[in-house]
Amino acid sequence: MNSNLRKTIAQIVHHSKEGHIPSSYSIVDIINYLYENILSFDCQNPNLDSRDYFILSKGHGCAALYVVLEKFGFISAKDLEQYGSPSGILGGHPDMTKVPGAEASTGSLGHGFPTALGLALGLRIQNNNNKIFCLMGDGECHEGTIWESANVGANQHLGNLCAIIDWNQSAAQLLPEDDLPARWRAFGWETHVIDGHSKEDMDKTFPKLKFSLEGRPKAIICKTIKGKGVSFLEGHGIWHHRIPTSEELHQIDLELS
Amino acid sequence: MKKLRNEFADTMLEVGSADPRLVVMVGDISHGILQPYAKACPGRYYNVGICEPTIVNMAAGLNKSGLIPVVHTIAPFIIERAYEQIKLDLGYQNLDANLISVGSAFDYGQLGCSHHCYADVSLMSHFKRAQVFVPGSPKEFNALFKQVYSQNKINYFRLTEFNHGVDLDLTQIKAGKAIRIKEGNHLTIVTTGSQLKSAMDAIPLLQNEGIDPEILYYHTIKPFDFNTLLDSVTKTGHVMTVEELSAHDGIFNQVIKSSVQIGGVQYSQIAINDFVHGYGSYQDLCTRLDLSPQGILKNIKSDFPHLLKSNR
Numbered sequence: 215m216n217s218n219l220r221k222t223i224a225q226i227v228h229h230s231k232e233g234h235i236p237s238s239y240s241i242v243d244i245i246n247y248l249y250e251n252i253l254s255f256d257c258q259n260p261n262l263d264s265r266d267y268f269i270l271s272k273g274h275g276c277a278a279l280y281v282v283l284e285k286f287g288f289i290s291a292k293d294l295e296q297y298g299s300p301s302g303i304l305g306g307h308p309d310m311t312k313v314p315g316a317e318a319s320t321g322s323l324g325h326g327f328p329t330a331l332g333l334a335l336g337l338r339i340q341n342n343n344n345k346i347f348c349l350m351g352d353g354e355c356h357e358g359t360i361w362e363s364a365n366v367g368a369n370q371h372l373g374n375l376c377a378i379i380d381w382n383q384s385a386a387q388l389l390p391e392d393d394l395p396a397r398w399r400a401f402g403w404e405t406h407v408i409d410g411h412s413k414e415d416m417d418k419t420f421p422k423l424k425f426s427l428e429g430r431p432k433a434i435i436c437k438t439i440k441g442k443g444v445s446f447l448e449g450h451g452i453w454h455h456r457i458p459t460s461e462e463l464h465q466i467d468l469e470l471s
Numbered sequence: 472m473k474k475l476r477n478e479f480a481d482t483m484l485e486v487g488s489a490d491p492r493l494v495v496m497v498g499d500i501s502h503g504i505l506q507p508y509a510k511a512c513p514g515r516y517y518n519v520g521i522c523e524p525t526i527v528n529m530a531a532g533l534n535k536s537g538l539i540p541v542v543h544t545i546a547p548f549i550i551e552r553a554y555e556q557i558k559l560d561l562g563y564q565n566l567d568a569n570l571i572s573v574g575s576a577f578d579y580g581q582l583g584c585s586h587h588c589y590a591d592v593s594l595m596s597h598f599k600r601a602q603v604f605v606p607g608s609p610k611e612f613n614a615l616f617k618q619v620y621s622q623n624k625i626n627y628f629r630l631t632e633f634n635h636g637v638d639l640d641l642t643q644i645k646a647g648k649a650i651r652i653k654e655g656n657h658l659t660i661v662t663t664g665s666q667l668k669s670a671m672d673a674i675p676l677l678q679n680e681g682i683d684p685e686i687l688y689y690h691t692i693k694p695f696d697f698n699t700l701l702d703s704v705t706k707t708g709h710v711m712t713v714e715e716l717s718a719h720d721g722i723f724n725q726v727i728k729s730s731v732q733i734g735g736v737q738y739s740q741i742a743i744n745d746f747v748h749g750y751g752s753y754q755d756l757c758t759r760l761d762l763s764p765q766g767i768l769k770n771i772k773s774d775f776p777h778l779l780k781s782n783r
Binding site: 309310311317318319321322325328329330331332333334335336337339340342358359362363365366369370 | 494529534563
């Protein structure tokens with residue numbers, strides 16, 4: 215578990231008075247794992263043609279993306295300090311026209327995944343072997359465009375595309391019939407279910423995925439805990455979009471230390 | 472007479488054969504006529520399915536990968552149903568696409584309001600990077616598409632089912648530039664797309680009443696050619712717009728903006744105010760909405776009675 219990244223997330227949200235901490239804690243281990251172990255990139259040349267793509271479709275978890283982009287050199291510590299400020303480039307949802315390494319401007323749910331779908335198709339048309347990963351929320355899977363895209367992705371045999379679903383049970387609060395693995399399998403995706411906070415599980419899965427220009431797209435359903443790592447942030451309550459006080463920030467820091 | 476939709480297919484073949492970046496995606500329409508393009512450009516034609524928001528969103532991804540997407544389906548499905556995708560995935564993300572619709576305002580008159588689209592031009596005009604075209608003849612579409620398709624813009628082409636029948640000089644067809652079809656002195660008629668035919672057919676009716684109209688034709692709504700309008704209205708002092716567009720935000724508004732500095736100009740508008748309920752042919756609906764030569768004369772009699780020779 216990435217405690218230091220979580221501490222930074224809490225700090226920048228506290229400082230800017232904007233952000234979704236529990237949603238970010240839910241996905242930060244996955245994003246960090248991908249940049250550390252899977253994705254090909256050059257932080258000095260974020261638009262390198264041969265790079266792999268990571269699209270954060272659930273844009274409200276962007277604090278997790280930002281701290282990872284800073285860790286891997288796309289943006290600076292000063293950028294993080296200026297998160298949510300008029301002088302900065304980082305806001306409550308990522309803007310790809312401003313943030314090096316942010317591959318899509320997301321926020322309204324259900325957009326990043328179809329963008330990834332088009333990107334995967336476009337790269338295949340040009341016979342390029344880049345891999346495309348797209349992380350979306352389980353609640354986001356309520357959106358129709360997710361299933362339109364799942365349908366198209368399977369029928370177009372986009373073997374260069376990998377969907378990652380943050381299955382933190384947000385969706386089940388509203389629609390309890392929530393068997394995401396069965397649904398992705400039914401749509402024809404090669405589906406794996408793992409613990410989204412376990413490096414061991416991710417090691418067993420992500421490196422073994424077979425990417426190809428023509429093949430089955432993959433769906434990695436990650437069981438996660440919203441607010442993972444800090445007891446009073448975990449679960450589905452008032453902390454979804456709440457800003458910690460200085461005392462609460464101190465408590466978060468203590469629990470993560 | 473060649474249909475614009477057939478010209479669309481021929482133009483895709485022509486441009487796609489020369490430019491390997493062009494990729495055409497459709498929502499299960501025009502599939503048959505696009506087969507020559509599909510055969511000539513393997514791997515660059517997709518009948519994606521009935522999922523218009525995803526198709527528009529995919530266009531953003533295709534463009535991000537370096538390709539030039541064309542998205543084609545019926546106007547309300549591409550512009551109104553997928554408007555958030557146009558706004559965010561193309562507009563906000565600063566990505567480019569060519570959106571090409573058929574059906575226009577109510578070409579599918581027999582199918583009811585679900586297949587009508589009155590606000591497409593207005594909606595697309597909100598984006599600074601958008602260019603909006605309503606060509607009324609095949610020659611215009613071919614020329615305009617080739618001029619702009621790779622310009623790093625969001626291009627919207629509203630294709631009409633019915634050709635206006637005026638044989639335009641190819642050298643006059645320039646994106647963003649209106650065409651003065653006929654010189655006149657008493658009144659400027661501003662029109663777009665198929666309605667140029669109504670304006671042309673109205674000429675003898677108006678001349679019979681002693682009115683000499685000037686006719687301006689706008690195949691490009693955005694960017695709007697303010698100067699041509701200004702020149703004409705400065706001379707005539709009277710403007711009528713004849714448009715298969717929303718009365719709330721069509722070319723009438725552009726005309727007002729263009730001429731506000733002149734002062735004393737008198738205006739008349741024939742446009743679409745609300746859902747066009749009921750069924751009928753395209754011509755039936757045009758007649759009901761005064762989008763016809765007789766409708767033009769009727770509105771001139773009511774809005775500009777002093778122009779009639781009998782009242783001078």
